[in-house]
């Protein structure tokens with residue numbers, strides 16, 4: 001959480017939306033991979049971004065409608081983000097099966113590595129017991145630069161981060177290391193700030209003054225070993241029907257930086 005992230009006004013929102021129109025990339029599309037435990041709010045985050053960009057409710061990535069249970073997203077799905085005029089933004093989100101503590105549950109680390117390298121095609125259904133092999137129809141032996149991941153975003157829920165299984169954290173760390181080897185930039189989006197602090201639940205503008213949120217950001221940083229200024233606290237749209245500029249600005253601030261990280265990386269890699 002950087003010190004520049006101080007206010008949540010409507011003019012900030014318009015300014016960031018303008019910035020997004022100017023994201024410059026040598027590639028046709030930037031690919032953002034969302035990684036996290038089941039129920040962290042990955043699908044909700046994708047939906048929320050689309051809602052903010054469209055300025056209205058959107059039905060895109062399916063959310064889990066009940067808490068807990070096994071990972072709802074079992075396949076790999078690419079979500080294009082649409083502009084108001086119908087065109088698409090030059091970036092996509094990649095939503096995959098969640099991480100689970102259990103060895104026999106959730107996505108395998110080998111599969112996530114393959115996703116980072118652009119080797120798994122859209123629609124592939126993960127098998128928690130066996131990773132993909134080169135013989136699979138959905139295995140891409142020669143990925144295009146657009147199919148590789150350009151930013152890894154870990155999604156962590158603020159309300160339950162302290163109780164998260166060490167096994168899931170360990171898996172996330174291993175994947176972060178793999179991404180670091182590939183020089184892929186990384187960020188954390190910390191969801192569910194409304195559930196972590198009552199003050200923030202009542203008034204989202206209090207987010208930068210909340211001790212509880214500060215504490216949770218620190219826990220995220222310690223657990224994953226990522227610096228405080230790459231952690232973005234957000235509240236996802238999950239039950240609201242109307243848009244709220246305060247919700248929008250937090251999501252846009254995270255999105256702007258993520259896209260800048262991704263485009264810097266892609267522009268550097270593909271000269």
Ligand SMILES: Nc1nc2c(ncn2[C@@H]2O[C@H](COP(=O)(O)OP(=O)(O)O)[C@@H](O)[C@H]2O)c(=O)[nH]1
Nearest residue numbers: 038039040041042043044063064192235236238
């Ligand atoms: N209160 C609150 N609930 C959220 C937030 N983000 C997600 N949720 C809820 O958390 C649950 C899991 O979200 P989902 O996006 O399906 O998680 P995924 O498994 O990571 O894709 C759903 O019931 C959402 O409504 C948030 O920021 N605040």
Ligand SMILES: [Mg+2]
Nearest residue numbers: 042043072073
């Ligand atoms: Mg999901």
